[in-house]
Amino acid sequence: MAIDLDTDYWDKDVVRSEEPKEYNTLNVGPTHPATHGVFQNVMLMDGEFIVSTEQTIGYIHRAFEKIAEHRPFYQITPLTDRLNYCSSPINNMGWHMTVEKLLGIETPKRVDYLRIVIMELARIADHIICNSVIGVDSGALTGFTYIFQDREYIYEIYEEICGARLTTNMGRIGGFERNFSDKAWTKIRHFLKTFPAHLNEFETLLARNRIFMDRTINVGPFPADRALAYGFTGPNLRACGVDYDVRVMNPYCSYEEFDFIVPIGQNGDTYDRFMVRQEEMKQSMHIIEQAIAKLDKMEDKETYFASDPRFVLPPKEKVYNNMEALIWHFKIVMGETDIPVGEVYHCVEAANGELGFYLVSDGGRTPSRLHFRRPCFIFYQAYPEMVKGNMLSDAILTMSSMNVIAGELDA
Amino acid sequence: MFPIIQERNQLVVAKLIDKFGEAIESHEVLKDMLCITVSKNVITAVLRYLRDEKELQFNFLTTLCGMHYPEKEQLGVVYHLHSFVNNHRIRIKTSTDIKNPVILTATTIWPSANWMERETYDFYGIIFEGHPNLVRILNMDDMTDFPMRKDFPLEDQTREDKDDSMFGR
Numbered sequence: 139m140a141i142d143l144d145t146d147y148w149d150k151d152v153v154r155s156e157e158p159k160e161y162n163t164l165n166v167g168p169t170h171p172a173t174h175g176v177f178q179n180v181m182l183m184d185g186e187f188i189v190s191t192e193q194t195i196g197y198i199h200r201a202f203e204k205i206a207e208h209r210p211f212y213q214i215t216p217l218t219d220r221l222n223y224c225s226s227p228i229n230n231m232g233w234h235m236t237v238e239k240l241l242g243i244e245t246p247k248r249v250d251y252l253r254i255v256i257m258e259l260a261r262i263a264d265h266i267i268c269n270s271v272i273g274v275d276s277g278a279l280t281g282f283t284y285i286f287q288d289r290e291y292i293y294e295i296y297e298e299i300c301g302a303r304l305t306t307n308m309g310r311i312g313g314f315e316r317n318f319s320d321k322a323w324t325k326i327r328h329f330l331k332t333f334p335a336h337l338n339e340f341e342t343l344l345a346r347n348r349i350f351m352d353r354t355i356n357v358g359p360f361p362a363d364r365a366l367a368y369g370f371t372g373p374n375l376r377a378c379g380v381d382y383d384v385r386v387m388n389p390y391c392s393y394e395e396f397d398f399i400v401p402i403g404q405n406g407d408t409y410d411r412f413m414v415r416q417e418e419m420k421q422s423m424h425i426i427e428q429a430i431a432k433l434d435k436m437e438d439k440e441t442y443f444a445s446d447p448r449f450v451l452p453p454k455e456k457v458y459n460n461m462e463a464l465i466w467h468f469k470i471v472m473g474e475t476d477i478p479v480g481e482v483y484h485c486v487e488a489a490n491g492e493l494g495f496y497l498v499s500d501g502g503r504t505p506s507r508l509h510f511r512r513p514c515f516i517f518y519q520a521y522p523e524m525v526k527g528n529m530l531s532d533a534i535l536t537m538s539s540m541n542v543i544a545g546e547l548d549a
Numbered sequence: 550m551f552p553i554i555q556e557r558n559q560l561v562v563a564k565l566i567d568k569f570g571e572a573i574e575s576h577e578v579l580k581d582m583l584c585i586t587v588s589k590n591v592i593t594a595v596l597r598y599l600r601d602e603k604e605l606q607f608n609f610l611t612t613l614c615g616m617h618y619p620e621k622e623q624l625g626v627v628y629h630l631h632s633f634v635n636n637h638r639i640r641i642k643t644s645t646d647i648k649n650p651v652i653l654t655a656t657t658i659w660p661s662a663n664w665m666e667r668e669t670y671d672f673y674g675i676i677f678e679g680h681p682n683l684v685r686i687l688n689m690d691d692m693t694d695f696p697m698r699k700d701f702p703l704e705d706q707t708r709e710d711k712d713d714s715m716f717g718r
Contacts, residue, residue, distance in 0.1 A: 204696060387636050
């Protein structure tokens with residue numbers, strides 16, 4: 139029998155339903171390997187497409203702002219470790235700089251440069267995690283397994299400097315607890331020599347890989363005006379094309395002396411976020427090289443602390459052998475120093491964006507109020523708008539490319 | 550402080566007083582930032598004016614947080630604004646009586662205020678009028694206290710196995 143082309147053959151075959159369209163509800167999280175942290179998303183799905191998302195957060199809320207109201211300044215540093223635990227030194231030093239701003243402590247140039255070396259290493263470590271995990275979530279595990287040895291190496295550098303790896307509690311108000319050892323310098327220089335090649339190797343695995351590009355380009359794009367309205371900062375905002383970087387806009391810690399490029403993207407999609415982080419790692423290497431060159435030029439190799447008697451911890455040998463030094467050490471750590479009344483806001487460019495500390499002091503040993511501006515908490519609320527209409531697998535990629543860290547999200 | 554920032558501070562204060570008059574309760578420079586106290590009745594209008602005024606352009610809400618002043622029996626909200634165009638930061642404060650803590654929402658101006666206001670409600674009990682979804686965000690839903698208020702104890706105060714008097718808590 140010949141098919142009559144005039145009649146709409148296919149239309150007869152389809153059973154048209156009079157009932158309204160049915161959606162499925164899909165629960166992603168709270169503990170799901172693809173969310174990289176403890177947060178829940180209840181998604182309303184039309185087939186494989188996301189209609190709407192409802193977020194639940196707060197699973198690892200630890201009341202840091204409340205605890206901070208009951209702790210002397212030195213004891214707040216370990217709390218900041220646990221905000222963005224992928225780059226704790228930036229949080230530590232951001233907090234120390236906030237206190238220095240309140241107390242009016244001027245840090246020596248050498249301390250600033252040492253801090254910059256560590257903060258940029260921490261930024262690299264954070265970006266390594268984020269970018270390699272984007273690869274893992276799109277199905278490319280190889281890059282992750284190779285580049286992670288460099289993150290491990292950065293953690294070894296932390297170990298040489300402060301003894302800890304993840305929750306570093308690094309530095310003191312006014313500088314560092316001790317000078318960098320020779321071994322630390324050897325490791326930092328070795329890292330500078332080897333890492334660029336590893337980073338390029340990693341980039342060649344993904345950046346021009348057809349499969350990776352198909353999976354990431356135009357996935358979770360976000361226009362710049364919406365990003366600004368949603369309070370995006372850091373690499374996520376720069377991927378949208380806004381060149382806002384705290385290191386340039388409000389330089390702290392002598393960043394104004396350094397020469398570096400702020401990379402920006404165009405569409406704010408997953409690929410742009412990946413590439414912005416990739417370029418930032420290269421710029422961080424550039425900054426560390428400049429800082430080391432400046433340090434090498436300095437005749438002073440010993441200063442690692444601001445000379446301010448209120449917060450200089452006495453040397454450890456004296457603390458163990460001398461009664462006055464022990465008392466002095468105890469008084470500083472337990473917050474028996476004079477704190478001026480006042481309030482400051484200080485922000486640093488953390489790996490995820492603008493990390494701010496709003497510190498209100500009433501002259502007591504503890505802050506009267508300490509508020510953390512956590513970049514993750516602010517930009518994660520745009521997630522439903524970003525993934526609306528995308529497929530589920532793209533939503534997972536979008537989340538990993540935003541680098542949402544549960545510790546920072548929930549405080 | 551840079552002279553240009555001082556100039557900008559004066560411009561902001563002059564413009565706000567010109568526009569809102571008595572509603573601008575006080576202004577001072579604390580460390581490096583201009584801090585303006587505003588009556589809670591006009592807070593949304595002030596924020597909107599600061600965002601939309603051509604010469605000011607505070608386009609970015611950096612952060613928003615609650616405050617508790619037990620001696621004044623007041624709750625407060627502190628806004629940090631940032632103008633990317635002029636690279637200028639200011640702090641806006643407003644306060645409300647603790648017995649009837651209602652403040653107008655800023656979500657109509659910046660969507661980013663959504664979660665920050667929910668957090669402030671969660672911890673201080675400040676009710677933001679006009680907020681699309683004012684429910685707890687970090688604490689569990691059936692909690693009845695507002696834990697960041699100063700009268701809420703950090704730990705269970707009936708415990709006897711810990712002597713915190715030595716540590717000034």
